[in-house]
Amino acid sequence: MDTKRALTGTRFADLKPPISDDIIKALGSGFEFCTPVQVATIPLLCSYKDVAVDAATGSGKTLAFVVSLVEIMRRSTSYTPKPHQVMGVIISPTRELSAQIFKVTQPFVSTLPNVNAVLLVGGRKVKADMKTIEEGGGNLLIGTPGRLSDIMQRMDILDFRHVEILILDEADRLLDMGFQKQMNYNISRLPK
Numbered sequence: 001m002d003t004k005r006a007l008t009g010t011r012f013a014d015l016k017p018p019i020s021d022d023i024i025k026a027l028g029s030g031f032e033f034c035t036p037v038q039v040a041t042i043p044l045l046c047s048y049k050d051v052a053v054d055a056a057t058g059s060g061k062t063l064a065f066v067v068s069l070v071e072i073m074r075r076s077t078s079y080t081p082k083p084h085q086v087m088g089v090i091i092s093p094t095r096e097l098s099a100q101i102f103k104v105t106q107p108f109v110s111t112l113p114n115v116n117a118v119l120l121v122g123g124r125k126v127k128a129d130m131k132t133i134e135e136g137g138g139n140l141l142i143g144t145p146g147r148l149s150d151i152m153q154r155m156d157i158l159d160f161r162h163v164e165i166l167i168l169d170e171a172d173r174l175l176d177m178g179f180q181k182q183m184n185y186n187i188s189r190l191p192k
């Protein structure tokens with residue numbers, strides 16, 4: 001086994017506060033026991049605590065925040081959301097990482113009827129992203145700082161008043177890479 005991903009004896013199904021059955025089902029048989037990072041962070045995130053994680057690659061960090069985020073969205077009082085009501089935002093420093101996170105969220109987001117996740121990264125036409133959001137909504141926005149701030153500035157239709165959770169993946173890189181201006185803007189649009 002990959003030592004960085006050595007599993008604990010704690011099952012996802014044993015975590016407190018408990019994770020919804022639908023999410024446990026979506027984890028499937030491949031993900032029964034938590035990694036140390038998951039045991040340490042999922043209960044805190046699901047209790048609405050601010051959490052900073054400094055963990056090695058492959059430690060299960062992505063799954064930890066994805067499971068927590070979907071659990072929080074599920075519990076939210078605003079669930080079921082209107083199509084343009086944003087409930088969660090995940091910002092990561094590169095297109096590839098954002099795409100990878102988007103992929104990991106899919107089976108979990110699909111347990112929430114009427115919740116739409118959108119991938120917002122550079123390298124494709126911003127108008128196409130706007131059309132996707134206009135037509136399909138955007139309850140969970142996943143992307144890079146520049147494209148996210150671009151969309152936030154252009155799209156008044158998006159309602160950020162009910163955002164429940166903000167994830168900054170690789171926060172140190174997000175700030176190192178000269179995204180301060182966009183990050184400040186993005187965060188300024190979210191509820192305190």
Ligand SMILES: Nc1ncnc2c1ncn2[C@@H]1O[C@H](COP(=O)(O)OP(=O)(O)OP(=O)(O)O)[C@@H](O)[C@H]1O
Pocket residue numbers: 005007030031032033034035038055056057058059060061062063064
């Ligand atoms: N509890 C678990 N049981 C088995 N496999 C797991 C578990 N958690 C994560 N994994 C697998 O371990 C790999 C790394 O997980 P993940 O991407 O969440 O880690 P990470 O720390 O975010 O890594 P990176 O920073 O490299 O993206 C993935 O293939 C994921 O499916």
